[in-house]
Amino acid sequence: MSAGAVFDDRTAIYRQIADRLREDILRGVLADDEQVMSTNQYAAFHRINPATVAKAFQELVDAGLLYKRRGVGMFVTPGCGERLRAERRARFVDDVLGPVLDEAERLAIPPEEIVAVIRARSTTAKGHP
Amino acid sequence: MSDSAPFTPSPIGGHTIELRDLTVRFGSTVAVDSISTTMRAGAIVGLLGRNGAGKSTLMRTLAAHRRPSSGTVRIAGEDPYEHAQLMADLCLVRHDGDFNLDVSVADSIAIAAALRPRWDAAVLERLLDRFQLRSDRTKVGALSLGQRAALAVSIGIATGSPVTMFDEPHLGLDAPSRYAFYDELLATYMAAPRTIIVSTHLIDEMAALFEDVIIIDHGALLLHEPADELRARGIELTGPAAAVDALTAGMSVLSSRTLGPTRSAVVLDRLDADMRARATAAGIALGPIPLQDLFVALTSEEAVR
Incomplete structure (x- = not known):
């Protein structure tokens, strides 16, 4: 430490x-x-x-x-907070989603199952703001 | 340098220290082995090395307590040995403080103050308070080792010396005292930058304070570079032995460990995107390693030179 x-x-x-x-x-x-x-x-x-x-x-x-x-x-x-968010959004698929989808493919998790998880999560999130 | 040249100390920012082929021998033992490097004025430098690596001898030579066997030391461009004016600017604090144990705390402080043109009485008072010490008639010999160490670093900080060196200040200081020492060292450094050299074995505790790091081993200089550059260079590669060997061929491999089919190698090299992609494709995991582990890899007996 x-x-x-x-x-x-x-x-x-x-x-x-x-x-x-x-x-x-x-x-x-x-x-x-x-x-x-x-x-x-x-x-x-x-x-x-x-x-x-x-x-x-x-x-x-x-x-x-x-x-x-x-x-x-x-x-x-x-305005630079918005600029950083835009940069981060542009990299989201490559940096964050890409590795997740690669791992899902290795584990043979079907895309529908992942989509279902995302839908369920966003519903929960809306229910508990 | 001629003796008659007027010596003008830098008003602020500490002194530059230049070593050229500096060698210090004791009989047949070479304690400092042909070191050449330049320490920037006003940087906090971590001096790292294993026990017996030559750290203390190097510091004593920089403080002009010893004469080099060969090679040169130049501080602010001048040879510090027997240079009275320049020596007043050089302070070396050893953990026991080199005190005369029969002298009182108050007199020990007065002696230091008299010898140091940039002495800061207010800083000393703040430090004594912080370490719960009193400048009174108590003999230094009656203080505990911890109190003596705290007194030593307090005096070292209060000297305001353009070159201030601490040789293993952690010895004798407990954790709260060490953190107080770090805080005060930083506070006074930021108020008036100077060249500070600290030798320590508590690398992970102190590393964030260092701007530059010097590592010596068996008296010789292994490296001297910005601490952040060193952090960025150390990488551990772990994966199938053959793949690790193939990827690290031509790199500077510091150490390598093998467990069954898996090999883990520490390298001091920047990996470009192409190398990283090759590593991933070959099933090699890349991990950053802490400065302390880099130090161990560099100085262990098994280190690959």
Whole structure:
């Protein structure tokens, strides 16, 4: 267990930080024009090297997801949550559904059965919003 | 460097450390073996190595406590050995603190403060509070090992030295004290960046604090690179032995274990999309591995060189 327990030591930490911020923006945890934590606050909170944190934030600035206001801090670019959702939707079939369908084929689960599961689930979800 | 050249310490950001073919021998033993590398000013560097790898000797040489047998050390461009001004900028904290046990806590602190031009009394006070220590007439020898270790790291942080080194600071510190040490080290570093070198065996606990990692083995430099790059490079491939061998041919294989028909190999290599596809097709699972396991793979006696 690392001192900054939220991040694992298996993949580049700056990448994990950037992914996490993307996820927060996508879920709306970070709203349009909302200020994000400063590099130093983030580093101190998670016990991570500030240069590593700065690299992650810079990656999001370069990607247009965050913008800087000199002397004030970094903010979420308006509309980028929707942009991230659109990107994620475009990759949904390849990244998420594809492997599931491959596995279903290996297990000889007929497509109708999968469709039935999806229908049942969406009904349940509507019943319990 | 001529002795008359005026030495101007960097106001902020710590010093750059350059080693060229640095070698330190004790009789016939080579403790540090021809190390050449440059440590960036203002980076927190993790110095990793097994017991007896030469970490302490290397740090003592950087702190100008020892003279190199051959090769050079340059800190802020100058040879630190017997360089009084530069030595005031170099702080090495060993876990027992190198204290004179007959001297009081208050006097030990006063001595450190007098020797260190960038001494920060407010930081020291905060640290003493945090570690529940008091600057009083108690002899250092009467402190517990844990209290002595906490006093040592507190003084090390408060020196504000442009090059601050901690040799196995975890020894003697319990888990809450270690976390306090990490917090304070980061807080003071962010307030005033400096070059910090920490040797430790608690790799998984400290790794996130390091910007760069140096690994030495048998006195020699194995690698020196950004910690995040090292994390991204280590991959474990597990699958049918023949398939793993075929795929890893030509890669830098650090270690390999076999159980029946299955082989698991750790490589230090980036795999491109094509390699990943080939691995999947051959029934090989790819997994990232933690820094600590990479370190073990790199420095175990069985490590494939």
